[in-house]
Amino acid sequence: MEKTTSTAQEVFELLKAQHEHIREMLAQVMDTTGAARDSAFGALERFLALHQAAEETFIHSHEDSPVSQERVHEEEKAGQLMARLEAMDTATEAFENALAKFAASMMVHMEAEEYEELPELTRNASPQALGRMYNALERVPELAKQKGGRLEAGAIFASMLAYAKAEFSTLPSQ
Ligand SMILES: [Fe+2]
């Protein structure tokens, strides 16, 4: 449900829950094979594109802070790694090795968001600004479930991200 205000704790819990979901999705890609793996990878890409777009639009841009700039930089690198993974055959060991590296860097990135960036950004944020962060994150699973469009399987991560950013740019930022 749309919130006009929120608290730092609520935003933290929602972010942490999404990170947990990303961890599970990464494990699912690792633990499956064949068509199940391809479908798990597509689901991971969709969720990650939306999560990243919500963060870039409402969290990393909240303050001009070095700790947020580092997170944006890590997300750019994650996008590049995604493009490499997309070009690989998911049945190969090379894919599994690259995915393991991607997962490891994603764990570091998510912990930095939870324990370094978010506490710093939310310390002085208004309840309204926290409400906007909360609402944006809450849209992520909703949009991930939508069928059709550019987020569906077959689209590349870069175009999913562009679509996701366009979606989040329509939410009020002030
Ligand atoms: Fe992120």
Ligand SMILES: [Fe+2]
């Ligand atoms: Fe995140």
